[in-house]
Amino acid sequence: MLPSTLAQDTIIALATASGHGAIAIIRLSGPEAVSIVNGVFKGKNLQAQPSHTLHFGTIRDEDKILDEVVVSLFKAPASYTKEDVVEVSCHGSPYITEQLLKLFLRKGARLAEPGEFTKRAFLNGQFDLAQAEAVADLIASDSALTHQVAMKQMRGGFSQEIKALRVQLIHFASMVELELDFSEEDVEFADRSALRRLITTLQQLITDLLKSFEMGNVLKNGVPTVIAGKPNAGKSTLLNALLREEKAIVSDIPGTTRDVIEDEAQLGGIRFRFIDTAGLRDTQDTVEAIGVARTKQQLQKASLVLYLFDVTTTLPEQLREELAALQLPQVPYLLIANKKDLATPAQLKSFAGFEHLVYLSAGTKEGLKELEQSLLEVVNANEALTGDRTIVTNLRHFQSLQKTNDALQEVLHGLDTGLTGDWLAADIRRCLFYLGEITGDITTDDLLDNIFTKFCIGK
Ligand code: GDP
The missing domain is CATH 3.40.50.300 (P-loop containing nucleotide triphosphate hydrolases)
Structure with missing residues (x-):
């Protein structure tokens, strides 16, 4: 049975493999995805940006700069899950990704369950x-x-x-x-x-x-x-x-x-x-x-x-x-x-x-x-x-x-x-x-x- 309304909570997870790499991507999906990232992003107001755009800036926890990142915006329904999706590309250090994940969790995101992005994509009719x-x-x-x-x-x-x-x-x-x-x-x-x-x-x-x-x-x-x-x-x-x-x-x-x-x-x-x-x-x-x-x-x-x-x-x-x-x-x-x-x-x-x-x-x-x-x-x-x-x-x-x-x-x-x-x-x-x-x-x-x-x- 397909739900008639979209999910209320915003999920987050590391989208790339864990360990060290050139870059890592953290993905958020849900109604608060843009506002959660926007709250800690210094560069421009992400809320005012159109879908399918990239934005360079820093992610800060209070005054501390955690990393320089590129943020990709996908606004509902033009995304994988058909919800608002934000991908944060950061430097591929396990320490940085952990700090960013913790920060986003504190700001209201919830850790995604296994396969939850794809499950949402299915429930929202992206594919069968x-x-x-x-x-x-x-x-x-x-x-x-x-x-x-x-x-x-x-x-x-x-x-x-x-x-x-x-x-x-x-x-x-x-x-x-x-x-x-x-x-x-x-x-x-x-x-x-x-x-x-x-x-x-x-x-x-x-x-x-x-x-x-x-x-x-x-x-x-x-x-x-x-x-x-x-x-x-x-x-x-x-x-x-x-x-x-x-x-x-x-x-x-x-x-x-x-x-x-x-x-x-x-x-x-x-x-x-x-x-x-x-x-x-x-x-x-x-x-x-x-x-x-x-x-x-x-x-x-x-x-x-x-x-x-x-x-x-x-x-x-x-x-x-x-x-x-x-x-x-x-x-x-x-x-x-x-x-x-x-x-x-x-x-x-x-x-x-x-x-x-x-x-x-x-x-x-x-x-x-x-x-x-x-x-x-x-x-x-x-x-x-x-x-x-x-x-x-x-x-x-x-x-x-x-x-x-x-x-x-x-x-x-x-x-x-x-x-x-x-x-x-x-x-x-x-x-x-x-x-x-x-x-x-x-x-x-x-x-x-x-x-x-x-x-x-x-x-
Ligand atoms: P298995 O008992 O069938 O697994 O046989 P092995 O692979 O252990 O090979 C038995 C012996 O034959 C070894 O001393 C190999 O080096 C030798 N041998 C295997 N293939 C060849 C080949 O094509 N030419 C030659 N001259 N010796 C071979």
Whole structure:
């Protein structure tokens, strides 16, 4: 429910990261924002200045100058929160920002709660809920793809899809409800087969969005890429080369990498989460046996598998057996013929018949660029990443979509069993409710608190 009046109190928070910096920005929002700053600002009368202007001056606590600052004015409703907003750019010292914050608090501002600026922006109609949530995702984005997805959502791409679904459903709900008004006359305004078609189309759209969630998670957390292979194949060496740092223990004693080592690297704007596993081999050694079991577990979590083998000690037939024994999950994989620097031309040639095969020397890094290129190609072949389609990244949206889908199923079931219009209308209203939760057309205080408390203070 949206309040009809704007908030009465003026909130304040540091808008930039804490710590030392060239400048820091303190932001105020609310009816007293301009007057609070004006009361301690020496330079000009801020109350008399137009919106979207900058003003240089000093901030004083009584006679003491705390800092020289630049004040930016944004007058309601032309601001982020649609309230009066003042941003004070000061020198980026934690001492100065603390003194300024204390002064403004004494003059009547209140410390903002986490996400309160964005919550006000939402409540005042600046954007819908899914867009507000994308603001947090945008701040958290750290690769080209997470950035692209968050930006699209913040600019309303995802919301528009959800709203389009709602509009179609509302149309049908009203047709079905119109029927109810004429129930005596036994008329059908809402064509049942058209309704069925609409529901199945909606279900398809929602199923696609639900499926995209998995990809959304992969984007956020990195493509889980398992590096597997026998001991000494060069897995740790490859991981180090990909990460460009010494992380995994490299040794020539087989089975040294006993545990699972994980790290992330970005290649071509995509975040990969590389998982190095203990060598895969039958062993009596219990510690390593646990490692092997873990490898199999990790393989189940992989979206991509890099299977490494030592091209100088492995025969094609052995490789086939290893792969068969491993039972790779149904995910894309690359076979990596490692240690090509030590291999004879005949050894290299013997693997020519394998698909998805890359030759590499993890030790000398020869072939590393080509491997990285192949990795990108495998991932880019996934149209969810390259296409312009909407990707759901938010668990809350995913759950609301699931509930919508369940309710749609009920509508279909109702149509199949010849349910009367009033029951159908109730099920359609449930779909509308769940879709409305995503964009915030329908909200509760709990829901909003839950969302905005996850934001940082100052956003
Ligand atoms: P892991 O058991 O699969 O993790 O294998 P390691 O990465 O520990 O490597 C085992 C041994 O092979 C180490 O002595 C590495 O230096 C060596 N090694 C790994 N990759 C190459 C390579 O491409 N060429 C050569 N010559 N040696 C390599």
